[in-house]
Amino acid sequence: MTPPPTAAVAATGTVAPAESSPDATAVRAPRPAAGGEPMLDEAVKGRGEQVALFAFITVPFAAVLAAVPVAWGRGLGWLDVVVALTMYVISGLGITVGFHRYFTHGSFTANRALRIALAVAGSLAIEGPVVRWVADHRRHHAFSDREGDPHSPWRYGETVPALIRGLWHAHSGWLFDRELTNPRKYTPDLLRDRDVAAVSRAFPAFVAVSMLLPPLLGGLVSWSWQGALSAFFWGSLVRVALLHHVTWSINSICHALGKRPFNSRDRSGNVWWLAVASFGESWHNLHHADPTCARHGVLPGQVDISARVIWAFERLGWATHVRWPRAERLAARRA
Ligand SMILES: [Zn+2]
Ligand SMILES: [Zn+2]
Numbered sequence: 001m002t003p004p005p006t007a008a009v010a011a012t013g014t015v016a017p018a019e020s021s022p023d024a025t026a027v028r029a030p031r032p033a034a035g036g037e038p039m040l041d042e043a044v045k046g047r048g049e050q051v052a053l054f055a056f057i058t059v060p061f062a063a064v065l066a067a068v069p070v071a072w073g074r075g076l077g078w079l080d081v082v083v084a085l086t087m088y089v090i091s092g093l094g095i096t097v098g099f100h101r102y103f104t105h106g107s108f109t110a111n112r113a114l115r116i117a118l119a120v121a122g123s124l125a126i127e128g129p130v131v132r133w134v135a136d137h138r139r140h141h142a143f144s145d146r147e148g149d150p151h152s153p154w155r156y157g158e159t160v161p162a163l164i165r166g167l168w169h170a171h172s173g174w175l176f177d178r179e180l181t182n183p184r185k186y187t188p189d190l191l192r193d194r195d196v197a198a199v200s201r202a203f204p205a206f207v208a209v210s211m212l213l214p215p216l217l218g219g220l221v222s223w224s225w226q227g228a229l230s231a232f233f234w235g236s237l238v239r240v241a242l243l244h245h246v247t248w249s250i251n252s253i254c255h256a257l258g259k260r261p262f263n264s265r266d267r268s269g270n271v272w273w274l275a276v277a278s279f280g281e282s283w284h285n286l287h288h289a290d291p292t293c294a295r296h297g298v299l300p301g302q303v304d305i306s307a308r309v310i311w312a313f314e315r316l317g318w319a320t321h322v323r324w325p326r327a328e329r330l331a332a333r334r335a
Contacts (some may be wrong), residue, residue: 054176060241067238075230079221081216083235087124091210092243094121096279096306097313097323099130103190104137107294108310109324113196119199123206126240127247131200133184140251141291142264150181151251152173154267163256172251211236225232246277254284261299262289270302280304289333290325298325 019067098118101107119130127133136150143149153170156162183191189194218231258269262285274282283304297304313319
């Protein structure tokens, strides 16, 4: 079987899979699998899943809207801040270091314990099971800002109304698309790994842990129902909503705005004001120019917390073969 386009990216570090294939539509063509079934890009999502998705997107967001008056009325204590921030950092780095730089792009090699820990930490972000997240994101790189990209803000055209509609689609509308990226085509490496596949299947359990851990901590530390409720509001709902919208801003805002100091085949830009909240992911132009690079903020002054964390993992001996930026690679990609 021909390897999927992104497996080649991870293995060889080429700029974008589409570059090795002159005709992007060739990648989309159904391809026979080992079992004789066609390997389509897409599968279909069920009704119940759509409803659950809607709830998990709107309820935390409503909590954010309510957060301002609640905080104003002093409904925010130090315990809430500590719990929410800790959960934001663990689940956020699970996405940026784990799901994105490690599982999608293979920017480094992790030992088994770190590999599983990253799969679990990213699952706590409630952005879908690891296999699906990685499949969608590999497809995004394979077709970035062209037909086949699951979330391009340029999907409907270049006029202002088309871009506004496209920004909504790229931000969260695409999550409601009924077709799913085919994991057997895009993530055969993850499906083959029994541990990672098991973490992916157990996603609903991690959703429960992510939602219930903050109130449990808040309740035990304060020894009150009020403390549990307050920690649930800040540490579960507000934290998940903020992380969702920061992550989705990379898909919407970072493909519409920002500087483009590097050559990429799409509209990806570097957006400085999202750098800290996104742990360095908003240096998105460099990322599309050199997807396997472990550091996205490669220029002077570009804060990249995820790269710093990967560096710490390397120091501890848990991460090896880290693909740090190389001067000649960067120079070749400068616009
Ligand atoms: Zn992108
Ligand atoms: Zn990526």
